[in-house]
Amino acid sequence: MHPVLAGRGVVWSAHGVAVGGAAILLWAFSVPGFSVLLAMTAAPVFGGAALLWVVGAQASHVAGRTWPWWLPVAPFMAVVVLALLVIGVPVRVRWALNREAFETVVAGLPRSTPATRFDRVEVPARVGGYGIRSACLVPGGVVFYEEHGAFFDDAGFAYLPGGPTSSLGNGSFESPTFRSLGGGWYGWTASW
Template sequence: MWAFSGPGVAMLPAATAVAVLGVAVVLWTVGAQLSHSAGRTWPWWLPVAPTMAVVVLALLVTGLPLRARWALSRDAFAAVVTRLPEPATTTGFDRVPVPAMVGSYRITTAYRVPGGVVLYEANGAFFDDAGFAYLPDGPTPSLGNGSFESPVFRPLGGGWYRWTASW
C-alpha cells in the first residue's frame, strides 16, 4: 500500500510486495490443499487471506493509500509553500529551498514556476519523475520544457496536483 501512496508508483517496493504476495498465495494454496486432502474441516483462518486480498485490491483501485497519506501531509505542504521566497523571474523554473521531509514525503527539490510551485518527491515513478505541485490556477502548457517533459497533472483538490513526467 505504501508503494501506491506517492504521486507515482514506487516500483521496487511494489515489485517486492508482489513477489511476497506470490509466495503467500502459494503457501495458502498448499495449506488449503493439505487441509482439504487430509479430510479435515476447513480451518477458520482459510478465508482470511482471500478476504484481505480483496480489501487491499479495493483500496488500491479507489486510490485510498494516496488520498490518506496526502490528507495527512497536505497542511505541511501548504506551510512550506506559504514560506517560499518570491520568484526571481516569471518565465522559468527558479529553484527554491524546501525541507527534505514535507509531511510524510521526502522532497528532493522544488521550483517556482509560472503560476505556482513544483515539488519533486524522492521515490518518483520508476524511471520517471513524480511529485506534487501547487498551481492555484491549474497547470499550463508552459510547464512542459526540456527538463520537465510531458508532465501529467492529476488534481488533489484546492489547487494541489500530483504529477508524473517522463524524461
C-alpha cells in the same frame, strides 16, 4: 498435531504474510507515481502467502473439510487491496496526513509570476513524511520533486491554485500528468 489444527496454523500464517505484502504494496503506491522497487518487493511476499494458503487449503481438504470458512478471506483481501490501488487511496491518505506541512512550506516561498520559469527554490529535504529532492516556482505555483519519483520518470506534488496549464511542460518536464488532490494541490508524474 491434528491436520485441521496444522492447516489453521498455516492459514493464519498465510494471512499474516499477505497482510505484510499488502502493507508493502499500499506503501509503494502512497507516493505520486509509485515506488517500483518497493512494489517489486511485495511480489515474493505475496507468492509466499499464496503458497502457505494452498498448503493450508490442502491440509483442510485432507482433514475432510471441503469448504473452510477462511478460504475466501485471501481472495477478498486481494480484491480490496486492488480496489484501494485503483482509486488511489494510499497516496490520498498519506497526502492528507502531510498536506499541512506542504502548505507551511508554500506559505514561506516567494510568489511566482507569469514570467517565472522553473526557478529553483530552497525547501526542506523532508516535508511531512515525504522526501523532497527539489522544488521550483512555476507560472501560477510551485512544483515539488518527490525523492522516489516513478522509477524512470519524475513525480511529485504541485501547488497550482489556478490549475495546471500547458506552459508547465518544458524540455526536462515532458508531458506532465496531474491528478487533483483538492484545494489546488496535485500529484504529478512526468517523463524526462
